[in-house]
Amino acid sequence: MPFSSYLEGKRKDCAELVAELGKRFSYVSILGTDVHAAVYRADRKSSMARDGEGECGFVVKMHDGSSFFEYSLDDISGDKKELAEKITAAVETDPSLEGRMIRTAALKDEPLVQDFVRETDFAGYDDAKLLGICRELSEKLCAADEKVRNAVAAIQPYWVSKLFVSKNRQLTQHYGWANGFLIVLYQDGKMVSARRVEGADKLSEIIENLKGGTEKVLDLARHLVTAKPIVPGVYDVITDSSITGLIAHEAFGHGVEMDQFVKDRALGKYFMGKYVASPIANMRDGAAAAHSVASYFFDDDGVLAHDTQIIRDGVLTAGLSDLASAAQLGTEPTGNGRRDSYKRKSYSRMTNTFFCRGTDKLEDMIASVKHGYMIFETNNGMEDPKNWQIQCTAEYGIEIVDGKLTENYVSPVVMSGYVPDLLKSISMISDGFEVIGSGYCGKGHKEWVRVSDGGPNLKARVKLG
Amino acid sequence: MKDIIEFLRAEPAINDFRITENATKSYELFFVHRDLETVRATDTASADVTVYVDHDGKRGDSTFAVYPSMGEKDLEAKIKSAVERAKLVDNEPYALPEKGELCAALPTNMEDADVKALAAKIADAVYAADDVPGGSINALEIFIYRDTVRVRNSRGVDKKQITHRVMIEAIPTFTNDKESVELYEDHRFTVFEPGKVTAEIAEKMKEVRDRAAARPPKTPMQISVLLRPAEIAMMMRELAADLNYASVYAHANLHSIGDDLQEAGAGDKLTLTMRGVIEGSERSAYFDEDGTELADTELISAGKVSAYFGSSRHGQYLGIEKPSGALRCAEVMPGTLSEKELCAAPYLECVSLSNLQLDLYNDYIGGEIRLAYYFDGEKTVPVTGITMSGRLSDVLKNMRLSEKTAVHGAYRGPERLLMPDITVL
Numbered sequence: 001m002p003f004s005s006y007l008e009g010k011r012k013d014c015a016e017l018v019a020e021l022g023k024r025f026s027y028v029s030i031l032g033t034d035v036h037a038a039v040y041r042a043d044r045k046s047s048m049a050r051d052g053e054g055e056c057g058f059v060v061k062m063h064d065g066s067s068f069f070e071y072s073l074d075d076i077s078g079d080k081k082e083l084a085e086k087i088t089a090a091v092e093t094d095p096s097l098e099g100r101m102i103r104t105a106a107l108k109d110e111p112l113v114q115d116f117v118r119e120t121d122f123a124g125y126d127d128a129k130l131l132g133i134c135r136e137l138s139e140k141l142c143a144a145d146e147k148v149r150n151a152v153a154a155i156q157p158y159w160v161s162k163l164f165v166s167k168n169r170q171l172t173q174h175y176g177w178a179n180g181f182l183i184v185l186y187q188d189g190k191m192v193s194a195r196r197v198e199g200a201d202k203l204s205e206i207i208e209n210l211k212g213g214t215e216k217v218l219d220l221a222r223h224l225v226t227a228k229p230i231v232p233g234v235y236d237v238i239t240d241s242s243i244t245g246l247i248a249h250e251a252f253g254h255g256v257e258m259d260q261f262v263k264d265r266a267l268g269k270y271f272m273g274k275y276v277a278s279p280i281a282n283m284r285d286g287a288a289a290a291h292s293v294a295s296y297f298f299d300d301d302g303v304l305a306h307d308t309q310i311i312r313d314g315v316l317t318a319g320l321s322d323l324a325s326a327a328q329l330g331t332e333p334t335g336n337g338r339r340d341s342y343k344r345k346s347y348s349r350m351t352n353t354f355f356c357r358g359t360d361k362l363e364d365m366i367a368s369v370k371h372g373y374m375i376f377e378t379n380n381g382m383e384d385p386k387n388w389q390i391q392c393t394a395e396y397g398i399e400i401v402d403g404k405l406t407e408n409y410v411s412p413v414v415m416s417g418y419v420p421d422l423l424k425s426i427s428m429i430s431d432g433f434e435v436i437g438s439g440y441c442g443k444g445h446k447e448w449v450r451v452s453d454g455g456p457n458l459k460a461r462v463k464l465g
Numbered sequence: 466m467k468d469i470i471e472f473l474r475a476e477p478a479i480n481d482f483r484i485t486e487n488a489t490k491s492y493e494l495f496f497v498h499r500d501l502e503t504v505r506a507t508d509t510a511s512a513d514v515t516v517y518v519d520h521d522g523k524r525g526d527s528t529f530a531v532y533p534s535m536g537e538k539d540l541e542a543k544i545k546s547a548v549e550r551a552k553l554v555d556n557e558p559y560a561l562p563e564k565g566e567l568c569a570a571l572p573t574n575m576e577d578a579d580v581k582a583l584a585a586k587i588a589d590a591v592y593a594a595d596d597v598p599g600g601s602i603n604a605l606e607i608f609i610y611r612d613t614v615r616v617r618n619s620r621g622v623d624k625k626q627i628t629h630r631v632m633i634e635a636i637p638t639f640t641n642d643k644e645s646v647e648l649y650e651d652h653r654f655t656v657f658e659p660g661k662v663t664a665e666i667a668e669k670m671k672e673v674r675d676r677a678a679a680r681p682p683k684t685p686m687q688i689s690v691l692l693r694p695a696e697i698a699m700m701m702r703e704l705a706a707d708l709n710y711a712s713v714y715a716h717a718n719l720h721s722i723g724d725d726l727q728e729a730g731a732g733d734k735l736t737l738t739m740r741g742v743i744e745g746s747e748r749s750a751y752f753d754e755d756g757t758e759l760a761d762t763e764l765i766s767a768g769k770v771s772a773y774f775g776s777s778r779h780g781q782y783l784g785i786e787k788p789s790g791a792l793r794c795a796e797v798m799p800g801t802l803s804e805k806e807l808c809a810a811p812y813l814e815c816v817s818l819s820n821l822q823l824d825l826y827n828d829y830i831g832g833e834i835r836l837a838y839y840f841d842g843e844k845t846v847p848v849t850g851i852t853m854s855g856r857l858s859d860v861l862k863n864m865r866l867s868e869k870t871a872v873h874g875a876y877r878g879p880e881r882l883l884m885p886d887i888t889v890l
Contacts, residue, residue, distance in 0.1 A: 015575065045557070049527055069504050090506035091506050171582070185716060243725065389835055389850070412824050414854065
């Protein structure tokens, strides 16, 4: 699927509307989005082949040295003068608020015209093939063990086309990503749900990994039915890449989103240049920092993708900003302005967030634990950038006794504590590395965007409950 | 462009269809401290169209999105593609809801309001509570929405609902000479009462001041833990999800009709009813995405599972004569826990949790507590930096429900739920 022909046909309309609104505002940009998604899914009793959640529309961003103004709409055809008047009227405020506008410097609009494309192999797979693969996987899992109550297999590709137009910039980008899922509902006395998630920009890779993952997800299910509740306490813990990523995301990802700095909602603002983690810890974020689900070429403010080092050798070095927060802080935007959709506001958001690899061997890390747990697979997490509390929930853990992994599984595992305590307790970092591109992240309890996170294995000392 | 229905009727392979149109107009203000950072307005619409194709004794369906910018050729291509997809899908047959017209609006006092003036009044109501020395509201987001949803199908259903709703995200903050702390809060309503908004934010301003004074208590401890409506609602939502027709059909349900969730328990008996409409809840609805008229359903009666609920399709699969429709609101009958009784023994009242963790399969309830009030039997002090965990089945058996009730989001029921013997670390 090439770049959206619909958006291609709207370049002129966008330029004309920018020019018309430019008579009133010193900065005007338009982001056009055309996102298509598909869902293929099969389980023991049902199947599905349908569109997934997509979007198609425009958001106009305006600035005049005071507040920012935005207007979201479905189409920009027609008389531009009339449309510009409608937009300008729609974003007016009640007179009582006129004296309360913020003041910022003028926004930069450096000239750039460029088209970005990242190829996928999606065109080689039709609906019948993808649904057929899901059916085959589900049937295989259901037939493998009579204790399997149901098994879900799903493949979800999506294609992104975005057009950004301002007075001096015209950018387009087109790329795709896909996720695959295996979920086994298994009952052997206790009922459990075991899952396996894949993410890649090649369906061939997703399919190969799903096919190769059936035995692994069944094996996990068979172990999870034996899982016991964990005895709450403080333990030495080894994280898998998924949990490492969750810590990166919740501990310091949200904490360095610089729109939170503007609102005095993040302690990170006051810790720039200071130790916030173990001296062996390094952390990065950026659409250009890794190849994963959040690897776009430019953000929803038209800023090119960055690779930002957030923590260097334990010291907090940089934050992540969108256009509005950078303007208020007097910094350069870092390409982290992202929207849930064209209908929603742009905020400072994470992209691909991860701890950098270390030098330790995983087997040495496990061997160094007298009694603790290795914990696996993100369930969910919650940030608290103002007060640096953290909660991360892992799907399961495996007990480590005298330096060896046992067959003792615990589930679920809720890790919580004070962020600097957790990060400063990191004592070993493995030389392995994986970024998992299947996550979604909200800001508070809304504004969902696709993100990846990950890194190597960490050894830390944390509270588990 | 012609009505979508004309295009769908022109495709002979389609046995049935459903069109769900969503239109939203919004006006949004974003404050940084007390200054206005961003002003937004939106005017968007889209439709989800589902085509149903019967083949080989099965029913296939496929859904696609239609945007206002699409032309006739785009729409025809989408329909053809959806028909081909539906032919690949082989689900058990089911019927769409038949005949029914409705045009309804949720009760509101904001229908005729000038949104710009309304937004300013909401901001005033929030900032009126910003009078605590050391306190501030560091960020405020106000969203005023007018949603219109219309469901039509090939069997004569044509139903429309208009909802006026407001969502506020306010960040109460308290700063002293040692630290600055905040609480995250969102408020949602369909009827604007300035005094009520101010009172709710004022309560949060008091709580955030207490968070600054809060210290970790001596742990570990086994203690009764009180949950507030937001967390009670989450617990009820989790119990209800297990009893959804779709969950039962997929063999994913843990509990079944007749199961006693509170067998041999010493607590208040749980009666949980899923409802279409709860006064004041923005989640209230008169029909679901299929256009099915919603029928209130008592899922759990005095602790025993008494019914399932859900969509018409999955209800038909289970042989339910009149499926309830996809109900979204939950109501719990009040219990016997009085304020006087509460004062008789120590407890920990959760004010702010990171996120209540509930896992039915693993029989777990827990979470990190950001602010709680610890009552030691005599005095109450704010505490923080602790985590709780317990067995959900034990909680269900022995929980106590307050006499006093409250509405929160899609929940109406006891204002407090007491969980005895929880481990706090």
